[in-house]
Amino acid sequence: MLRRWLPADVGDLADALLGSTDLDRQVPAAALAGPQGRIDVVETMAAWGPADHYLAVELDGRVVGTVAACAVEHRHGTAWISYWLAEPARGQGLATRALATMAVVAFDELGLHRLELGHRVDNPASCAVARRAGFLAEGVEREKLRYGDRRFDVETHARLRGDPLPLVDLLPVR
Ligand SMILES: CC(C)(COP(=O)(O)OP(=O)(O)OC[C@H]1O[C@@H](n2cnc3c(N)ncnc32)[C@H](O)[C@@H]1OP(=O)(O)O)[C@@H](O)C(=O)NCCC(=O)NCCS
Numbered sequence: 001m002l003r004r005w006l007p008a009d010v011g012d013l014a015d016a017l018l019g020s021t022d023l024d025r026q027v028p029a030a031a032l033a034g035p036q037g038r039i040d041v042v043e044t045m046a047a048w049g050p051a052d053h054y055l056a057v058e059l060d061g062r063v064v065g066t067v068a069a070c071a072v073e074h075r076h077g078t079a080w081i082s083y084w085l086a087e088p089a090r091g092q093g094l095a096t097r098a099l100a101t102m103a104v105v106a107f108d109e110l111g112l113h114r115l116e117l118g119h120r121v122d123n124p125a126s127c128a129v130a131r132r133a134g135f136l137a138e139g140v141e142r143e144k145l146r147y148g149d150r151r152f153d154v155e156t157h158a159r160l161r162g163d164p165l166p167l168v169d170l171l172p173v174r
Contacts, residue, residue, distance in 0.1 A: 001057075002102070002172070005063070007043055009056060012062050017032065021087075052071070053069045053110065064089035065095070067102040068081065069106045077112045077113030079106055079110070079115055081106075083129070098171060100168040101171045103134065107161045114158055114161070115135070117130055117157050137155055140156075
């Protein structure tokens, strides 16, 4: 299910990060800096807004990831969407379900119109998640992101309020 982050989830965040080889690019640097940094990051995610809305992905009683609508801009009705899962929770369609569910929350609860996301072009799993959750590819932005000494092209996807609904089983939101 999806639910809001709680301060008590900091241990699950630590486990997800410690067991991961690729989440250092997805979480704020403070989350990697140590226990206090992780507490601060979880408290920020738990605060829910006004511009940033993080939902925890809970599986079997543990938080295994997040999906977020950030940089919410109400004049134009837009937000930037991001997501990640701990490695043991991957490969079972959970990210696709979490993203499709977040889209419903963003359209229906937050009243937004256009949801955007971007993935490095060498991240086919994220591209598959976006497409399956109804986010159409709109084009490639060249060398948008820098990790270390490398720059990466990023493909942008977006889903509009009126776009066709994806055939995805939504997650409960509590
Ligand atoms: C991207 C991520 C969220 C996907 O999580 P997941 O739960 O495994 O995703 P799903 O199971 O919903 O779907 C994954 C899809 O990608 C596909 N996929 C996975 N690895 C792939 C690869 N190397 N090449 C092509 N497709 C791939 C899977 O086959 C699946 O598609 P399918 O259901 O049509 O077979 C997860 O890998 C992750 O957290 N990665 C690190 C963080 C990240 O990249 N976040 C996105 C930033 S833009």
